[in-house]
Amino acid sequence: MFHLVKRKGKKNCFLGIKLCSQVCSSEIDEDHINTLKDIGLKIIQKCGCLPIAVKVMGGLLRERGGLRGDWQRVLDDSKWPTTKMPDDLNHTVYLSYEYMPxxxxxxxxxxxxxxxxxxxxxxxxxxxxxxxxxxxxxxxxxxxxxxxxxxxxxxxxxxxxxxxxxxxxxxxxxxxxxxxxxxxTKDEALVAQDGDDDILAKLGSQKFLRLSIETNQSKSGELNWKSLQAHQSVRTLISTIQIKMKPGDSLVTFSGLRTLHIESADMAVLLESLYQLKHLRYLKLVNADMSVLRVNIGKMKLLQFLELGGCIKLLNLPDSIVKFGQLRSLLLPRISMVPRGFSGLTNMRRLSLFPAHMDGDWCSLDELGPLSQLRYLHLVQLENVSAASFASNARLSEKVHFSWLILYCTNKLGDDGLVKENESVSEEEQQLIEKVFDKLYPPPGVEYLEIKWYFGRQLPSWMMSTSIVSLNNLTTIIFSDLACCTQLPNGLCQLLNLQFLQVRRAPCIKHVGTGFLQAVAASFPRLNKLKLYDMVEWEEWEWEEQVQAMRCLEMLELRKCRLRHVPPGLASNASSLKILILRDVKHLNYIESFPSVVELTVDGCPDLERITNIPNLQKLTIENCPKLKVLEHIASLERLVLKDYTMEKLPEYIQDIKPRHLQLFCRLWLLSAIAMGQSGIEWDKFSHVEHVKAYADDGDNQRKWHVLYTRGDNCKLDSNISTRNKKHTND
Missing domain, CATH: 1.10.10 (Arc Repressor Mutant, subunit A)
Structure with a gap:
């Protein structure tokens, strides 16, 4: 694509490919794009050869269409040389902006x-x-x-x-x-950082419709509330800094405010006047000390979006919260109970961190039944549901607009990934939570599902093969902290649109059998990413070569398990697999025969001895794999990253491979041996590598000392290790 760009040099060639990658689509194929290469080259030149500008231009050309006339009109547009902007601003972005509706x-x-x-x-x-x-x-x-x-x-x-x-x-x-x-937007919106020397001057220079005051990490300053009050016409106020407030400070001057996002320890002062913001639609409060909301907050009749997740000391909500008839989205703090009357909030689209408390004086899952407009629901403390009928009355399966469902119980696992000693689960409790989750059956349109801290022995029945086929819109599934589950559900492999699956911390799963894949025409037909984390007792993954599955899998990460070998079916079926990451896989002995993998990371695999037959591997990262001795048949390797602060010498396998780049993190003693160059004992192991960057640390800075080597420059070797360092490298 854009073959003629090569005549303009490597940078323009790269930018030509970048422009093509942005424009090509199912409607505009590559062959057609090649007929536009002459115009494309001129457009790249007008972009000033700036990569982000080329990317933005690609987005514009894709929107304009693939006809030559469309591209020519963009190239000839008189707005390219506009003088409306300072020279340091990009004219490509301006052109893209002008073409927007x-x-x-x-x-x-x-x-x-x-x-x-x-x-x-x-x-x-x-x-x-x-x-x-x-x-x-x-x-x-x-x-x-x-x-x-x-x-x-x-x-x-x-x-x-x-x-x-x-x-x-x-x-x-x-x-x-x-x-x-x-x-x-400079005439109507001000973006400032606390600590800016001229922030007060900016605030006093003119009246703004929108104010955004954000944290400057390099300076910690504060702003007085009084300095903001002159901007009485402001419609949006976003502040992520601590604003100094004193008794008498008020929101009343901001009568036209529609959006308020504020993070401040002194917010209690403002709460007295919050109800006076009659036109407010969006309110986000982040305050560590706020413990109550005033009853009069219910007077904000137009409020549509309320976020209280950052108010960690807020334990209960006032009864007036159910008067927000226009409320479309509510993010609750970690509270125990919600006032009754929630069923009247029928405009609700998004409800987060809703506690499933069953006390008769407070709201229960029953009140979610009438909320037919829900798109997003995040339930917590589901272990408090005393009967499956409450879950049934929530009527999730009837909510036809539903797309996101997040179901949380309360954590029963310790830091080691095992059930805490004081969190044992009875058989009766397991049966009840299984029945509750069975009744939380989502509608067919759900796209995202997350289950966390669940302690049933098996996941909901609607995830089994006979039921899950109705949930074919699911694209993402995340399971976390499955304290008692003994197996993964056998229906997931039939989901036609599932692209991302993650299982994290499932200590009772020791074996992933044939039921996970099943002998269907093609299991997991569109799965793109699979992450299996912290399954600390997992030892075996059964997958025979003849079972077709995961043909579209591009990324696989296995972490913290006892898996002894990667199943043969994975290597032979996952023909699209590009990235393979293996961390803390305790008993893994070898990795071999992955023809499509281009990036491999192995970290903390103490029994790993060999990596062979990965012909297209370009980047290999090895950390803390002390028994690794053999690297064979990885002829395409471009970059090797080796990190091990315990090894006393470079591994012999470096001599058997030919990476262009070697990046090494090691102890100072070994780095000093490398720094000796041709006179050192390590020279023959790395001298054939084109570029070497090796580092050692002092406990705080992992790159305090370095050795840099370039083979093509007369074997140039540079180091900042002094004679004194070398004398003490054995300390």
């Missing part, structure tokens, strides 16, 4: 306003957009419309998914894009 522009600019020091997930961002009035449509569809806008920003590469989270749940905005957006 008006509704997208508001959402994009607002995203740039969010503090970088905090994580805002998709539904929080959408809630703020709704609160500001950016999303128009039928009241029942606002969240869905907002998510579509969010997805469009992702598609345009203006925000980028954080790979630490599932899907696009959390995104970030590149600094180049953020700088442009903040420039566009």
């Amino acid at each position: 008006s509704y997208m522009k508001q959402c994009f600019l607002y995203y740039s306003f969010l503090p970088k020091s905090r994580i805002f997930h998709m539904d929080q961002v959408v809630a703020m957009w709704i609160s500001e009035g950016f999303i128009h449509g039928n009241s029942s569809d606002l969240e869905e419309l907002g998510r579509n806008y969010y997805k469009e920003l992702v598609s345009r590469n203006l925000i980028e998914p954080d790979k630490s989270y599932v899907g696009i749940w959390v995104c970030s905005m590149h600094d180049v894009v953020r700088s442009f957006a903040r420039y566009i």
Whole structure:
């Protein structure tokens, strides 16, 4: 693709490929893109060869379509040389902004306003957009419309998914894009950091519609509440710093406020006047000392989104909480009980950390029955449900809009992954919790399922083969802390759209048998990532080569178990497997025959002796595997990372392979031997490697001492190890 780009040098070649990767889709194939290479080269030049600019341009071209005329119009657009912006801002982002529909522009600019020091997930961002009035449509569809806008920003590469989270749940905005957006909003929005020398001057320079004051980690300053009160027209106030407050400080001056996110230890002062924010739609309070909410909070009739998760000392809610008839989303703190009357909140879409308390004077699961608009539900303390009928009355299976279900009991496992001595579970308790979970059957539309701290002997019956086929919209399943489960459910392999499966801490599972995969046409047909963590007693994984499964699996991580060998069926069936991570797999002896794996990490595998026949392996990371002796048939290896502070000499296997790069973390004594170069005993083991970077630490800094070696530069070797260091390396 873009073959002619090579004439422009390696950087332009890379950018050409990057542009193509952004534009290619099922509607625009690669062959067609190649016919546009001449225009593509000119567009890359106009992007200033900046990678983020090329990425944003790719998003714009994908939105515009694949016709030559569409690309030519973008190239010839008169807005490229605009003089409206300072030179240090990117004109490609400006062009992408100009091509946006008006509704997208508001959402994009607002995203740039969010503090970088905090994580805002998709539904929080959408809630703020709704609160500001950016999303128009039928009241029942606002969240869905907002998510579509969010997805469009992702598609345009203006925000980028954080790979630490599932899907696009959390995104970030590149600094180049953020700088442009903040420039566009400079007359109506102020983003400042505590500790800035000119923060008061900025606040006093003009009146803003939106204020965002975020934490500057390098400085710890405070701001007086009084300095904010001049901005009486403010619609959004976000503060992640400690604001100094005194008796008499009030929110009353912010009568037009629609969105308030505030983190402050002195918030109790403001609670007296909170109810006066008549137009407030979104409220998030993060306060460690707040123990009560005033009854008059119920007067905020327009409130739609309420987050109290950061109020860790708030034990109960006032009865007036059930008067929020417009409430669409509620994140509760870790409270024990919720007032009765919850069934009247029929606009509720998202309910988090709802406690399943069964006291007759407080709300129970019964009151969730009428909440037919629920999309997201997170239940906690489910061990308190005294009868399965309460769970049945929640009527989860009838909630047709449902997409996320999170079910928590209370933790019974210790740090070692085993059941705590004082948390033994009776057979009667196990039977009851199994019946309760059986009645929490989700509707067919559910996409995300998480179960944590469950202590039944088997997972819900609706996860077995005869029932789970109705849940084919599931894309993500996470099981955590399954204290008493003895086996994984046998129906998961039939889920046609399951892409991510994680099991973490299941101490009673010793054997994963054929039931997990089953002899169906193709088990786990779309599973992309599989993580099996901290299954401390797991010893055997049964999977014969003839059982077809996991053809789309790209990433597998096994951690903290007793698995003796990786099943032959995995190597022969997982033909798309690219990343394999094995950590603390205690009895594993060998790894072999993974033709598709390009990245392998082995860490804390004390019995591992050999790694062989991984022909496409490009990066290998080895940590604390003292018995490893053999590395064979890994001819494509580009990079080897070796970390072991106990080894006294370099392993012999380094001589048997030819990585271009070797990165080594070792004890100072060994590093000193390497630093001796040709006169040292380790020279023959690493001298054939093109680039070597070796480090030792002093307990605090893992790279305090180094040796850098380049073979192609007349075997140049550089080190900061002094003669004095060498004399004391045996200490």
